Amino acid sequence: MARKISMRQALNEALDQEMARDPTVFVMGEDIVGGMGGDGEKDAWGGVLGVTKGLYSKYGDRLLDTPLSESAYIGAAVGAAACGMRPVAELMFIDFMGVCFDEIFNQAAKFKYMFGGKAETPVVIRTMIGGGFRAAAQHSQVLTPLFTHIPGLKVVVPSNAYDAKGLLIQSIRDNDPVIFCEHKNLYGLEMDVPQESYAIPFGEANVVREGKHVTIVTYGMMVHRAMDAAAQLAKDKVECEVIDLRTLSPIDWDTVLESVENTGRLVCVDEAHPRCSIASDVSAKVSQEAFKALKAGIQMVTSPHTPVPFSPSLEDIYLPSADKIAGAVRKTMAN
Amino acid sequence: MSKNPFPLDKQGLLEAYRTMRTIREFEERVHNEFAKGDIPGFVHLYAGEEASGTGIMMHLNDRDRIASTHRGHGHCIAKGVDVKEMMGEIYGKAMGSCRGKGGSMHIADLSKGMMGANGILGAGAPLACGAALAAKFRGDGGVGISFVGDGASNQGMFLESLNLAAVWNLPAIFVVENNGYAESTSRDYAVAVDSYVDRAAGFGLPGVTVDGTDFFAVYEAAGEIIKRAREGGGPALLECKMIRFFGHFEGDQQTYRGKGEVEHIRANQDCIRLFADKVMDAGVIKKPELDVIDKEIARLIEDAVVAAKAAPLPTAKDLMTDVYVTY
Numbered sequence A: 001m002a003r004k005i006s007m008r009q010a011l012n013e014a015l016d017q018e019m020a021r022d023p024t025v026f027v028m029g030e031d032i033v034g035g036m037g038g039d040g041e042k043d044a045w046g047g048v049l050g051v052t053k054g055l056y057s058k059y060g061d062r063l064l065d066t067p068l069s070e071s072a073y074i075g076a077a078v079g080a081a082a083c084g085m086r087p088v089a090e091l092m093f094i095d096f097m098g099v100c101f102d103e104i105f106n107q108a109a110k111f112k113y114m115f116g117g118k119a120e121t122p123v124v125i126r127t128m129i130g131g132g133f134r135a136a137a138q139h140s141q142v143l144t145p146l147f148t149h150i151p152g153l154k155v156v157v158p159s160n161a162y163d164a165k166g167l168l169i170q171s172i173r174d175n176d177p178v179i180f181c182e183h184k185n186l187y188g189l190e191m192d193v194p195q196e197s198y199a200i201p202f203g204e205a206n207v208v209r210e211g212k213h214v215t216i217v218t219y220g221m222m223v224h225r226a227m228d229a230a231a232q233l234a235k236d237k238v239e240c241e242v243i244d245l246r247t248l249s250p251i252d253w254d255t256v257l258e259s260v261e262n263t264g265r266l267v268c269v270d271e272a273h274p275r276c277s278i279a280s281d282v283s284a285k286v287s288q289e290a291f292k293a294l295k296a297g298i299q300m301v302t303s304p305h306t307p308v309p310f311s312p313s314l315e316d317i318y319l320p321s322a323d324k325i326a327g328a329v330r331k332t333m334a335n
Numbered sequence B: 001m002s003k004n005p006f007p008l009d010k011q012g013l014l015e016a017y018r019t020m021r022t023i024r025e026f027e028e029r030v031h032n033e034f035a036k037g038d039i040p041g042f043v044h045l046y047a048g049e050e051a052s053g054t055g056i057m058m059h060l061n062d063r064d065r066i067a068s069t070h071r072g073h074g075h076c077i078a079k080g081v082d083v084k085e086m087m088g089e090i091y092g093k094a095m096g097s098c099r100g101k102g103g104s105m106h107i108a109d110l111s112k113g114m115m116g117a118n119g120i121l122g123a124g125a126p127l128a129c130g131a132a133l134a135a136k137f138r139g140d141g142g143v144g145i146s147f148v149g150d151g152a153s154n155q156g157m158f159l160e161s162l163n164l165a166a167v168w169n170l171p172a173i174f175v176v177e178n179n180g181y182a183e184s185t186s187r188d189y190a191v192a193v194d195s196y197v198d199r200a201a202g203f204g205l206p207g208v209t210v211d212g213t214d215f216f217a218v219y220e221a222a223g224e225i226i227k228r229a230r231e232g233g234g235p236a237l238l239e240c241k242m243i244r245f246f247g248h249f250e251g252d253q254q255t256y257r258g259k260g261e262v263e264h265i266r267a268n269q270d271c272i273r274l275f276a277d278k279v280m281d282a283g284v285i286k287k288p289e290l291d292v293i294d295k296e297i298a299r300l301i302e303d304a305v306v307a308a309k310a311a312p313l314p315t316a317k318d319l320m321t322d323v324y325v326t327y
């Protein structure tokens, strides 16, 4: 049975259902219960955004508030995963990854390969990405390309509540380490989500709008901007096909290439910086594999190559907008 | 005129009062303006903790460097950063101390020895080691001071910095501003030892704990530690036990706090009121002298808010400055 719930609720439901199903799943992070050791409510927060709210009353000790020590608790999650548990660790903002890079890049990501397949690290690191909150340079990054670059990691970025639930369930069941990236702007967004448990396989992109003139490839928050742009362009009889990648690693090349074969035009949209981004990655792959199908040069729409500015006036022009995406589409159409 | 029992002359006492009151007024005003929806972004207020930043910073000059936290407004003011520019920065205006690029969490002014508020917890400690190392190379007698909360004191980089400073005998000082909470998590839950002095000892550093609501306790302890560091005596840790008047960030409902906790501390442990009572009871300063300062500060903050609100926002041409771009 489906009902309208927010991405926040969908994520909570995924954690709840997986914790109920599998006793090796546990959840930890800073303030994910909230109120530990104080005189007020014990389950006061459920994480800074309330995603884990209420789970403590159901699962008690399987919810662990951590001291402010990311390298210790992310490392502990990796260690526990290697020993048969399925930890879901929340790292408040992806920007804080720098504090625990080693645990993710050199430990979690490498065990399976480096140990000749003799270890698995089924850890999920849930984290928040993205701009638009006036949160400045150290709390607004996307950084997904960085993780996509590392062999051994899976990178998942849901763009809506339905995908969030199915992809988080898949992430928890997956035997590889998963960086699960939630965009700050999407937590409140509601849609129909089935109550039953379901998993969305990795590496299956979602064609969120079909069209014959231009392919727009994107993920996360930018799916919504691309859809806005597509709606705008439809008024001028330009039909965009919008692809939501959903998982960046693994990535669904087949859907992307097939679409470009049909449209002959590609616009890649990424909230991350332009150099070595998902946009540049997709552009390179398409130039290599579908060069003959291209009728025009590939366009990229990204944030500029600068840290995220604080001031509202700067952040608004910093982030890729529907107008910028539409502009890029028009440019490819002019060729 | 009664005899002055304090470690500061009358002018110094008035200066301390002025700094603490400026921080309080600044923070109360930011709190109110934020509630009206006029201020963008994440804001963490220092109100209630004024005695700590002020008591320490009164020993410093522009050659001494501090590395602050996400709760940095008080440190900035005590270190001499321009209040109008700070307010402008919080509003995201081009006249702000960081030209609107940093916001509340990143206010900095290197000319004042203020190396920045910081959105990454614990990041200030190694930076302060660097400042201390630079001072040592130069032999200029400067010190590097970092601030962390009780929460951030659990970060690896903070603990590594204690060791580094001890190994290199750096003029580095680590101030733990222990307000009892890291966001919603209490210190008692998240810090395994009772005393930061024990922790410091584990790294070979002397440590001292003071009542951070007592300006004079902070002032005297900081004075000794800083003097020792300037003279080559090496690093130390100072724990200030203090109180946070507002939520972790603006908008925080604070349901993790006990009932009446905030009202109680505001009524009984307000560091500025405790300071004022002390200096007035000793007969060194009279109420009207403090009132004059209060009035001046009220005007200063009002002017800062008016100026910040009226100032222009940065424009597109400011987006790509201050960074190496080849794209």
Ligand SMILES: Cc1ncc(C[n+]2csc(CCOP(=O)(O)OP(=O)(O)O)c2C)c(N)n1
Pocket: A030, A068, A070, A092, A096, A099, B070, B071, B119, B120, B121, B122, B148, B149, B150, B151, B152, B153, B179, B180, B181, B182, B183, B248
């Ligand atoms: C590396 C890192 N981890 C987590 C956070 C999120 N965060 C910001 S403030 C805070 C709590 C800080 O507590 P404390 O150090 O005690 O300072 P206080 O806020 O009490 O002044 C947390 C968890 C962060 N900014 N940086």
